[in-house]
Amino acid sequence: xxxxxxxxxxxxxxxxxxxxxxxxxxxxxxxxxxxxxxxxxxxxxxxxxxxxxxxxxxxxxxxxxxxxxxxxxxxxxxxxxxxxxxxxxxxxxxxxxxxxxxxxxxxxxxxxxxxxxxxxxxxxxxxxxxxxxxxxxxxxxxxxxxxxxxxxx
Amino acid sequence: xxxxxxxxxxxxxxxxxxxxxxxxxxxxxxxxxxxxxxxxxxxxxxxxxxxxxxxxxxxxxxxxxxxxxxxxxxxxxxxxxxxxxxxxxxxxxxxxxxxxxxxxxxxxxxxxxxxxxxxxxxxxxxxxxxxxxxxxxxxxxxxxxxxxxxxxxxxxxxxxxxxxxxxxxxxxxxxxxxxxxxxxxxxxxxxxxxxxxxxxxxxxxxxxxxxxxxxxxxxxxxxxxxxxxxxxxxxxxxxxxxxxxxxxxxxxxxxxxxxxxxxxxxxxxxxxxxxxxxxxxxxxxxxxxxxxxxxxxxxxxxxxxxxxxxxxx
Numbered sequence: 137x138x139x140x141x142x143x144x145x146x147x148x149x150x151x152x153x154x155x156x157x158x159x160x161x162x163x164x165x166x167x168x169x170x171x172x173x174x175x176x177x178x179x180x181x182x183x184x185x186x187x188x189x190x191x192x193x194x195x196x197x198x199x200x201x202x203x204x205x206x207x208x209x210x211x212x213x214x215x216x217x218x219x220x221x222x223x224x225x226x227x228x229x230x231x232x233x234x235x236x237x238x239x240x241x242x243x244x245x246x247x248x249x250x251x252x253x254x255x256x257x258x259x260x261x262x263x264x265x266x267x268x269x270x271x272x273x274x275x276x277x278x279x280x281x282x283x284x285x286x287x288x289x
Numbered sequence: 290x291x292x293x294x295x296x297x298x299x300x301x302x303x304x305x306x307x308x309x310x311x312x313x314x315x316x317x318x319x320x321x322x323x324x325x326x327x328x329x330x331x332x333x334x335x336x337x338x339x340x341x342x343x344x345x346x347x348x349x350x351x352x353x354x355x356x357x358x359x360x361x362x363x364x365x366x367x368x369x370x371x372x373x374x375x376x377x378x379x380x381x382x383x384x385x386x387x388x389x390x391x392x393x394x395x396x397x398x399x400x401x402x403x404x405x406x407x408x409x410x411x412x413x414x415x416x417x418x419x420x421x422x423x424x425x426x427x428x429x430x431x432x433x434x435x436x437x438x439x440x441x442x443x444x445x446x447x448x449x450x451x452x453x454x455x456x457x458x459x460x461x462x463x464x465x466x467x468x469x470x471x472x473x474x475x476x477x478x479x480x481x482x483x484x485x486x487x488x489x490x491x492x493x494x495x496x497x498x499x500x501x502x503x504x505x506x507x508x509x510x511x512x513x514x515x516x517x518x519x520x521x522x523x524x525x526x527x528x529x530x531x532x533x534x535x536x537x538x539x540x541x542x543x544x545x546x547x548x549x550x551x552x553x554x555x556x557x558x559x560x561x562x563x564x565x566x567x568x569x570x571x572x573x574x575x576x577x578x579x580x581x582x583x584x585x586x587x588x589x590x591x592x593x594x595x596x597x598x599x600x601x602x
Contacts, residue, residue, distance in 0.1 A: 154590070154591040155591065156512050156513075156591050156592070156593070157512060157591050157592050158512070159509045159510065159511045159512050160509060162511055162512060162592055162598055162599070163506060163509070163511070163598065163599060163600075163601060164483065164598040164599060164600050165601070167483075167600050168600045168601040168602065169600070169601070169602050174602060175480075175602050176480060176503070176602055179477065179478055179479075179480075180477070180481045180495055180497075182536070182537055183481075183484045183493060183495055183537060184534065184535055184536050184537070185486050185493060185527070185534075185535035186532075186533055186534055186535070187435060187529065187533035187534075187535060188532070188533035189533070192484055192486055194481060194484055194495070196481075206454070206477075207454055208450075208454035224486060227485065227596075229400075229588075229589055229592075229596045229598075230396060230485075230596060231392070231395060231396050231399055231426060231429075231489075232392045232396070232429070232487060232488060232489025232490070233485045233486060233487050233488070233489065234485065234486040234488065235483060235484070235485055235486075235598065236483065236484060236600065283536075284450065284536070285454075286495070286523075286525060286537040286540075287446075287449050287450055287453045287525070287537070287539070287540040287567070288453075288476075288477040288523065288540070289453065289458045289459075289474070289540060289543075289567050289569060
């Protein structure tokens with residue numbers, strides 16, 4: 137009985153002051169972009185999910201691309217777009233949510249001085265490597281530049 | 290000899306006080322069950338066993354719950370428990386919010402935050418087992434339905450988008466919540482630190498962090514997050530097409546968390562704010578709406594009350 141009470145008291149104490157989680161356990165390293173693919177000078181245009189493939193993606197753009205997309209216009213000169221696709225995983229902290237897991241692919245679309253001169257690159261794998269097969273590139277470019285900006289009042 | 294007598298007197302006095310205390314028991318209001326939650330019997334059985342003492346009008350107190358002064362704490366739990374969630378008055382929760390309360394309930398149980406620990410140690414029968422969790426999760430998972438090609442949602446999204454790109458959403462004055470937080474339109478030019486697919490309520494979100502937040506992620510100083518950190522979380526409807534492709538639909542709401550350990554000491558160092566619909570209507574009938582935010586974020590207290598696992602981008 138007495139030990140029971142002591143154990144109970146200990147359990148209550150432990151439950152009420154859990155030790156803080158270490159920061160490197162909080163960062164989602166698995167889903168983070170390698171430094172050479174950093175998007176830290178870009179902003180979010182939109183995000184999407186594929187329920188069948190269980191992937192999620194975010195489309196980033198440089199200033200020109202973001203301003204263009206947020207005003208509903210068509211591709212302009214000097215744009216840089218990056219589409220990152222992640223595999224999804226369940227959120228450990230919330231039953232009812234999925235969050236990004238490993239990176240599946242990174243695609244880069246860019247325009248030069250002439251907006252109709254469109255560059256495209258696709259990287260896959262771990263470590264990410266340039267995909268040399270160009271079949272399907274056209275459809276991918278069309279699909280990426282057609283993405284509408286998410287409404288952000 | 291004398292010492293012994295004083296000791297006996299004190300004991301006697303304490304006993305008298307203890308007995309007297311038993312006559313000043315807190316009253317636990319008897320309220321009728323107006324609309325008990327509808328759920329399969331196996332789910333209901335778990336809720337009844339583990340939650341109903343504090344979250345229903347069918348409180349069943351054991352003899353040891355009724356001894357003062359412990360009974361005061363029990364009464365307090367029941368009072369505040371019923372106030373935030375009452376399975377006996379389920380209809381009082383707006384229909385669209387009921388599912389949300391259930392997901393929150395199961396999440397509180399998964400995190401071990403509910404039932405309250407001090408209660409659970411005395412009421413062992415209230416313990417939520419792994420098997421209970423499977424039953425609860427299976428039940429909720431079965432309520433998740435995909436709605437490809439939802440035309441009402443598509444139309445709402447189309448209209449909003451048009452208004453937005455036409456610049457019709459810019460209000461002259463920035464709205465402010467009752468706890469004094471003003472809408473910050475520049476969140477859209479912050480970095481995205483993560484995204485979520487909330488299949489529990491059919492929304493998808495982007496979580497933005499300001500420069501201080503992004504730097505903290507890079508420096509690995511995120512527990513606690515430094516003062517000046519701001520998060521903005523935006524939620525949209527999920528718009529699904531026939532191929533399972535989901536894009537962002539109508540803008541639902543934006544939420545902020547602002548770190549200022551002194552100014553917001555009462556809410557664990559975070560200032561909470563929510564603005565709903567493109568009209569950006571401040572959420573909360575009184576400034577204490579923040580207790581809702583804190584309540585649901587409490588299970589991640591060991592991560593400075595932040596759910597998101599940020600990406601280093």
